[in-house]
Amino acid sequence: MRAAGAAFACADDRRGTALRLVAAILAAGLLAVAWITRLVEPAQAQVAGLLDAAAAALAGAPVLLAAWRGLAAERLEAVTDVLVSAALIAAWAGGDLASAALVPMLMVLGHIIEERSLAGGREAVEALARLTGADGRCWRLRSAGGDEEVAVADLAIGDRIVVRPGERVPADAVVEGEAGSLDLAPLSGESVPVEVQPGDEAPAGAVNAGGLLHLRVQRLGGDTGLGRVLALLDDAARCKPAVARVLDRYAGFYLPLVLLAALAVLATTGALGNALAVLVVCCPCALALAAPASALAAVAVAARHGALVAGGAALERLATCDRLAVDKTGTLTRGELAIAGVRSALPEAEIRRLAGSLGAVSTHPVSRALAGGLASDERLELSDAREERGRGVTATVDGACLRLGSAAWLGECGVAVPPAPEHDGPLVALARERTFLAWILLDDRLRPEAVVALAKLRDLGLTPQWLVSGDRPAVARRIGDAVGIDVVHAGQLPDGKLALVRQFGQDGRVLVVGDGINDALMLRAGTVGVALAGDSRACDLALRSADIVLRRPDLRALPELVLLARRLRSSIAIGVGLALGWTGLLVVAAAAGWMPPLAAALLHTVGSVLVLGNAARLMRQQVPDHLEDPPCPATPSLSSSSSPHPPPQATGTAKTGCRSTVAPTSG
Numbered sequence: 001m002r003a004a005g006a007a008f009a010c011a012d013d014r015r016g017t018a019l020r021l022v023a024a025i026l027a028a029g030l031l032a033v034a035w036i037t038r039l040v041e042p043a044q045a046q047v048a049g050l051l052d053a054a055a056a057a058l059a060g061a062p063v064l065l066a067a068w069r070g071l072a073a074e075r076l077e078a079v080t081d082v083l084v085s086a087a088l089i090a091a092w093a094g095g096d097l098a099s100a101a102l103v104p105m106l107m108v109l110g111h112i113i114e115e116r117s118l119a120g121g122r123e124a125v126e127a128l129a130r131l132t133g134a135d136g137r138c139w140r141l142r143s144a145g146g147d148e149e150v151a152v153a154d155l156a157i158g159d160r161i162v163v164r165p166g167e168r169v170p171a172d173a174v175v176e177g178e179a180g181s182l183d184l185a186p187l188s189g190e191s192v193p194v195e196v197q198p199g200d201e202a203p204a205g206a207v208n209a210g211g212l213l214h215l216r217v218q219r220l221g222g223d224t225g226l227g228r229v230l231a232l233l234d235d236a237a238r239c240k241p242a243v244a245r246v247l248d249r250y251a252g253f254y255l256p257l258v259l260l261a262a263l264a265v266l267a268t269t270g271a272l273g274n275a276l277a278v279l280v281v282c283c284p285c286a287l288a289l290a291a292p293a294s295a296l297a298a299v300a301v302a303a304r305h306g307a308l309v310a311g312g313a314a315l316e317r318l319a320t321c322d323r324l325a326v327d328k329t330g331t332l333t334r335g336e337l338a339i340a341g342v343r344s345a346l347p348e349a350e351i352r353r354l355a356g357s358l359g360a361v362s363t364h365p366v367s368r369a370l371a372g373g374l375a376s377d378e379r380l381e382l383s384d385a386r387e388e389r390g391r392g393v394t395a396t397v398d399g400a401c402l403r404l405g406s407a408a409w410l411g412e413c414g415v416a417v418p419p420a421p422e423h424d425g426p427l428v429a430l431a432r433e434r435t436f437l438a439w440i441l442l443d444d445r446l447r448p449e450a451v452v453a454l455a456k457l458r459d460l461g462l463t464p465q466w467l468v469s470g471d472r473p474a475v476a477r478r479i480g481d482a483v484g485i486d487v488v489h490a491g492q493l494p495d496g497k498l499a500l501v502r503q504f505g506q507d508g509r510v511l512v513v514g515d516g517i518n519d520a521l522m523l524r525a526g527t528v529g530v531a532l533a534g535d536s537r538a539c540d541l542a543l544r545s546a547d548i549v550l551r552r553p554d555l556r557a558l559p560e561l562v563l564l565a566r567r568l569r570s571s572i573a574i575g576v577g578l579a580l581g582w583t584g585l586l587v588v589a590a591a592a593g594w595m596p597p598l599a600a601a602l603l604h605t606v607g608s609v610l611v612l613g614n615a616a617r618l619m620r621q622q623v624p625d626h627l628e629d630p631p632c633p634a635t636p637s638l639s640s641s642s643s644p645h646p647p648p649q650a651t652g653t654a655k656t657g658c659r660s661t662v663a664p665t666s667g
Contacts, residue, residue, distance in 0.1 A: 020062045024105040027059035031101055052097035059104040060088045080283040082255055086262075087279040087597065090272060103280060103601050138163070138170045141214070155217055163202075163213040173202045173215035183207040258282040265591045277590035277600035281583060286607035290575030293615035298568040301618055306551045307561060312568065314547040318528045319565035321511040324454075324462045325501050325522065328469035328479050330515030331532055332555075333444040337369035343421050344430075344438030351438045353378060355430055358393045358404040361385045366426060367393065369442055370404075403431045410436070424475045446482055453555035454483050460562050462511060466504060468497050468522065497522040513558065520545035530558065564618075571618055575611045582607040 034051035037044050067085035087103060139147045141160040152170040155161070160176065163169055169182070179197045183206060196202060202215050258279065266275035295312025302309045309315055329335050342348045356374030359367040361382070371379075385395035392405015403410055407417045407429045415431040425443035429436065454465060467488045469476040476490035489500055498521040504510045505527065512519075512526030515533075523529030523545045531546035532553035550557050586603055589595045595603065 020104070020108045023058050023062050024108045027055040027101050027105060030055035030058065049097070052101065055101040056088070056092065056097045059101045060085075060092075063088065063104045080285055080288070083258060083279050083283050086259065087276045090276055090279070091597070102598050103276075138167075155220055157217055157220060159217045161215050161217060163208045163215060165208050165210050165212075167208055169202050169204055169206045169208070169213075169215065171204050171217045172219035173204075173217050175200045175202055175213065176216050177214035178211065180211045180213045181209040182213075183209045254284065261587070261591075269591070269593060271593055273596055274591060274593050276597040277595050278587060280597055280600040281586035281590050281595075281604050283604060284579075284583075285604070286579035286582065286611045287576065289608055289611050289615075290579050291572045293612055294568055294571040294575055294618060297571075297615045297618040298564055301564060302548075302561065305557070305560075307557060308549040308551060310547045314528055315561075315565040315568050316572075317509070318511065318548070318562060319569040321509045321527055321562070322461055322463075323504060323508045323510050324457055324465040325468050325504055325510055325512045325526065326454075326465065326485075327497075327514040327519050327522075328467060328471055328476055329444060331513055331519075332450045332467070332479055332483055333446050335515065336445065337365055337426065337442045338372075338445045339369065339440060340423075340425060340443035341441040342438055343441070346437060351430065351440065353380065354397070354402060354437070355404055355428070355440055357382060357397070358385075358395055358402060358430075361393045361395065362387050366428060366442060370428070370440065400432050404428060424472065424478065446479065447553075447555055449554060449556045450483050453558055454485065456556075456559035457511075457562065458484070460559055462562070466500070468492055468500055470497075494519075494521045498525050501525040511562075513555075514546075515553075523547075530561070567618060571615060575614045578610050578614060579607060582610060 030051050034048040034055065037048040037051065041047075063081055064085050067081035084104060091097070091103070137149050137151055138155070139162040140150045140155065141147050141162060147162055155171055161170070161173065175196045175198050177198065179195065181195050182202060196213075201218075202213065204219075261282070262275040262278045265278050266272065269275075291312070295315070298312060298315050299309050302315075326332060339352065342351050344351050353374060355370045356378070357371075357380040359370030360374075360379055361367070380397050382395040382397060385393070387393050388405065388409065391409040392403060394401060394403045396402070403413060403415070405428065407420060407427070410429050410431050411417050413431075414434045415429075415436055416434070417429060417431075417436055420427055421439055421441070423441045423443075425441060428440040428442065430438045430440060458465065464487060465485045467476060467480045467483075467485045469479070469488070469490050470492050471490055473488070473490040476488045480486070480488040489496075492500065497519065501510060501512055501522040502525055505525070509527040511528050511530065512523050513530045513532070514523050515531065519531070523531060528548065529546040530548045530550065532550050532555075548561065586595070586600065586607070590600055
């Protein structure tokens with residue numbers, strides 16, 4: 001993460017700051033010896049003068065070297081070294097060797113204060129980097145049996161590893177052998193451990209919450225989901241906000257302007273000290289820090305709460321967004337099926353139990369939705385259970401043959417199927433022998449926080465809002481009505497979504513929200529693209545297409561991010577104002593002769609501290625506690641029908657279709 005620190009320090013990098021610190025310490029020692037020599041042996045004034053000259057040369061050499069390298073760099077940070085070098089040369093020429101040594105020493109003190117202040121903003125990113133455990137060790141299974149302790153860096157794709165309870169998963173892997181549970185709190189803030197089965201993914205950085213986990217390595221290092229997250233955060237830390245880029249653009253004019261001002265002071269007052277003080281106080285450290293320090297603080301706050309931001313520039317653009325385009329499936333809805341209602345003369349509880357028991361036979365998303373609301377100890381004992389691929393499931397219960405599947409298949413089996421009820425989602429038919437029992441209506445589930453989140457965005461001025469979906473018009477319209485969106489564009493393919501977002505952006509700045517799977521084009525077309533990444537595969541795709549990725553798919557984070565972005569813009573404006581105002585006051589004081597060069601160097605550092613303190617206010621922003629907990633309100637039904645029973649939680653994750661009948665099979 002050294003590159004992130006380099007972008008926000010006045011010195012070229014941390015190594016350069018360390019070199020200056022060593023030189024300053026040695027120079028301070030020489031100045032102390034010179035002072036003692038003058039005090040003890042006044043006759044040795046020449047020796048003391050030589051020590052002053054050596055101290056000045058030692059402290060000034062790193063500054064002169066950095067200034068020479070920065071002459072060609074049109075960056076505001078490089079101007080600092082050039083101005084300090086000009087002050088040093090002038091002090092040497094005027095014979096003020098003590099000032100020539102003390103000024104760079106005091107400037108190094110300012111650099112250290114800035115680095116220490118910015119370290120807090122980098123803690124979130126560096127803490128995430130430690131999750132990779134790239135320097136750690138793990139247990140690899142030998143082909144001949146047993147295991148061996150190896151360095152994580154020595155792992156190869158395809159290796160089989162063992163992760164003991166409490167240990168961290170060192171690489172993206174797939175679970176083999178027995179099931180287990182993973183603590184994903186370090187990655188996503190999820191407070192409840194997630195159960196994983198053989199074939200499920202175990203992301204790097206997760207912690208084994210119990211039992212031995214046998215894994216097979218899939219991706220290593222920077223190729224892991226966590227590695228890509230770290231790369232994104234590092235890029236975000238090094239990416240300069242728009243204001244900082246504007247300041248850099250005019251850095252070439254700033255240097256000659258300050259030199260001319262110092263010459264004018266010298267010509268007017270005839271005091272070299274006044275001119276030196278002007279050069280020192282005009283060093284633009286505080287101005288150069290104003291935007292990047294606030295941006296780094298905002299990126300760190302977002303990362304701490306699971307939002308990955310591609311730089312402060314993305315947050316600055318988010319602050320200007322005044323309209324919203326949002327996807328439906330996987331964004332406003334969960335992208336998984338659930339029972340929306342039952343049409344039967346029998347008690348609904350009995351139908352749910354029959355359908356859930358039969359659904360457990362298949363792994364089809366519809367079957368998983370039927371079985372998901374039924375505990376394993378509530379399932380009926382089945383015999384002769386079999387799955388008709390693409391059609392349905394049949395089994396014997398208490399000597400009677402039960403069938404669960406499409407209406408067409410039941411009709412082929414001799415069941416008199418009544419007309420299907422009106423429903424825009426999938427329908428499943430249930431029959432016993434040749435007697436029709438029930439229609440089971442399924443639908444995608446609306447995210448319980450969607451209504452509140454979109455209402456808060458409207459309160460923040462993000463209106464109008466558009467729903468852009470590839471689903472059928474009736475389904476998209478119903479979702480739009482549920483969340484308060486009036487304008488719905490349904491039946492849109494990815495290129496159609498792209499064209500719509502471009503059209504929306506002609507009259508304003510569009511915030512686009514999608515799930516990162518099939519919304520990549522419209523996420524890139526918006527002013528800012530925000531992707532919800534609920535699993536590692538979605539996160540991988542989202543990282544490539546969006547400006548901001550919510551690693552935990554909770555829409556309530558959206559208004560909080562908008563507020564953070566607006567606070568960032570305000571913080572940058574205040575920081576720039578503080579830097580310019582403080583520098584202006586010091587220039588007046590220096591030109592009037594009220595401040596010697598040493599005092600100017602000390603007070604110059606105060607400006608940087610003020611700017612960093614202003615940026616630190618962002619670090620105190622806390623995301624509301626509800627973002628740390630799973631959504632708890634009851635999920636409203638998306639079906640036009642009503643049911644006295646709340647729909648059970650579905651376990652499927654596939655995006656759903658909208659056919660009139662669906663067979664719960666794996667085909």
